[in-house]
Each structure stands twice: as C-alpha cells, then as structure tokens.
Amino acid sequence: MKKKYYVYQHLYKDKVVYIGKGSVDCSRNISKGGYDRRAYSFGSKNRNERYLNFIKEVGKENIQVRIVARFDDEQDALWLED
Structure with missing residues (x-):
C-alpha cells in the first residue's frame, strides 16, 4: 500500500497554533493508529523548536488535534497546508 x-491543525483554547502535513505508510502503521497517529505525536523532529x-509550556494535554483532510496525493496535502 502506498503512502497516504x-x-x-493543533488548537489551543480554540485557536489554531500549528498547521502541518503528515504522511503515513498505511500498510506498516495501521495497527499503530494508521492515518492519524502522527498528528498526535508532539515530539516530531520536523516541528520547529x-x-x-x-x-512544553501549555502541556500537550491542552492541545486539541483536528485532522482537516486526507489525501492520496502529496501535492494536494501541501497545497492545503499552505
């Protein structure tokens, strides 16, 4: 299976504080949460310091995660992220 x-969006007190694009190889990660797992991982090396x-200041338990869209094509995801 190819990447998805x-x-x-990450929200704090109902305000968007971060928008990102993620990808997942669904065939390898389906048992670990599939599509959405990485959006909930706040320790990513790809996020800025x-x-x-x-x-760390507000606590990750205070950040809400919203998956905005899912795509088969990376360019579509990049367009929406921008």
Missing part, C-alpha cells in the same frame, strides 16, 4: 497524506517549547 493528511493535513492537521519554538512550537515544541510552546507545547
């Missing part, structure tokens, strides 16, 4: 792509420091 998604765009997600300023945002990671913000997460």
